[in-house]
Amino acid sequence: MKDSLYRAPKGTRDLVWPDSERRRSFINLFAEISSSAGYEEIVLPMFEHIEVFQRLGDGTDVVRKEMYDFEDKGGRQIALRPEQTASIVRSYAENRPPLPWKVWYAGPNFRYERAQRGRYRQFDQVGMEALGSEDPYLDVEVISVAWRFYEALGLKNVNLLLNSMGTANDRSRYIEALSEYFANQKGDLSKESQDTFVANPLRVLDSKRDEDAQVIAEAPSILDHLSDEANDHFIKVQEGLEKLGIPYSVEPKLVRGLDYYLKTTFEFISESIDAAQDAIGGGGRYDGLAAEMGAPETPGVGFALGLDRTLMACDAEKSFPEPKHLLEIFVVDATDGSHALVVADQLRQEGFKVDRAFDNRSMKAQMKAADKSGAKIAVIIGDDEVRSGVVTIRDLRGEDGQEEIASELMIADLRKRLR
């Protein structure tokens, strides 16, 4: 079967229980926390016209080489979404909801790249976006929701890295200064970084290669290129975080992968993940993006968290544990299975969580199944019980206790035991 075409495509996988349920709980928790901050859920298409994502900038790898794009039967150029911020801004431009517009989302994104642990071709993100305000405290709110979410998951070793990319003007002045610097130091850069420099000078700051460390360490800092406007904004954000007691470190070399960020950018790093993929979330402000999509100038700020990576961090920190089966009752039928059919249905209608075995297996086999199911109680029905109009109720957890109860008293008895 391993060589078969009938398997999940490269970079994808099936989420089966308990992972499937843990994912759902994760999203539910995020929904609860973000909606308590006034964010409403938005459900977006999983694919868009490719132009929507090309707005992310052709200097980004997400656009250059990771796009899952194809032509549909109507000849449209379509791309599976590599992230959801672009779709949200597109939705904003299209629907023009009243401002401020605060939304949260959860769902899969797609990037065509080489898979490895914590990096898949289809991967889930949860995130939120707030459009319509330039208030630096909105940046703080967005960051704080992410932070409180990590806390709610029980994560302790998360670091918040903070930076500012300045205004559009600051950003391009900085890129100029950086380009000039790197152009002079070119000989000391690794070959890979020299290539990166041509495509996107900012990204050189991201290099993890030792040979680049020296050049990068001495590179000009964005913080020296901030206008008063951007600098005031940045200071307000830091003050806000301090008011909330959220620790952060300013990281002037933090360059996020998407080109649309202005002013505030941030990233959450897990210290617990023993892999290269330690960025578990990130975001920032994108005040220019709405105008690019044909809407009036509208500021925006938001973040996205990777579900898989965040759960990797949870595993490492032994927090947000896997769910347990919640089965309460297992019906064992030693006659022909018809009594289990009726009793299981009856108990389920009463609100109990009930399972049973099929195929007329031996009583021993059914008891084994009952034990493995995690049920607390076995309701046993055999010929004797049927004759006397009773059921045997056996406690599977504690000591070997079992007793016969008249059928009509079964529900009352089970309720007493389980509630």
Added chain:
RNA sequence: GUGGCCGUAGCUCAGCCCGGUUAGAGCACCUGUUUGUGGUACAGGAUGUCGGGGGUUCAAAUCCCCUCGGUCACCCCA
């Protein structure tokens, strides 16, 4: 896209370097010891085209090539 490692039963893996009887172990699964009772113990049982294709050879899980997949690192990102 680049490089390293890996791919043997449902799962975790041994065997591969030094080709050669019916390819093994543990766990899980099924049956029995207990003809109506799980969790422990003991006994027994089923399961593999040794990832796929090609080659070398009298003979390939074992050697060579290609391919697919996984994994780790780079690139980049969640």
